[in-house]
Amino acid sequence: TQLLEQSPQFLSIQEGENLTVYCNSSSVFSSLQWYRQEPGEGPVLLVTVVTGGEVKKLKRLTFQFGDARKDSSLHITAAQPGDTGLYLCAGGSGAGSYQLTFGKGTKLSVIP
């Protein structure tokens, strides 16, 4: 069974601070996705990384896939209250895989 461990589980920071959340596994994934979920809504796909060492940027968010494709990080620069939400990582096992393995999520609160 593939598992994804996310840390920290909870994070509360002041507006303007930087933060990094982590997604780790002992398994290799062919791709890894990050989602953000706001209360009462479904998760929304932010980014997919597929190549070991890959870095993608989405405005103030920087996503990195580990060289061995077992882990990933999400760094947010100058956090805003609009960044508040549950951040979920999910790993795909490749062609033919029927489902994604989801981590338990990091609940981020950005205080104005």
Add this chain to the structure above:
Amino acid sequence: EADIYQTPRYLVIGTGKKITLECSQTMGHDKMYWYQQDPGMELHLIHYSYGVNSTEKGDLSSESTVSRIRTEHFPLTLESARPSHTSQYLCASSKQGGGRTEAFFGQGTRLTVV
């Protein structure tokens, strides 16, 4: 932009009632999923489908059932609702290509059984 729709958004229902949660997607995805999630907590896969006439149970045991008669439609049914079924139910579909699997979620149905 993902096109996956769930109805109703909110449902309050009495114990013992039969309910069906609707999920439809217009993206032509073969694979569809139902997840159960308590507020702010992790997702639990309860059902999935590879395609028409294919349904499987997920990792979390559930008393619900699903059907997949058409590619775009994946309804979930509870024959007799109980308070323990109170939760948020999320439907998703996924596409694959280029070595990646990406899921697209509906807005969810918040179910309360009283």
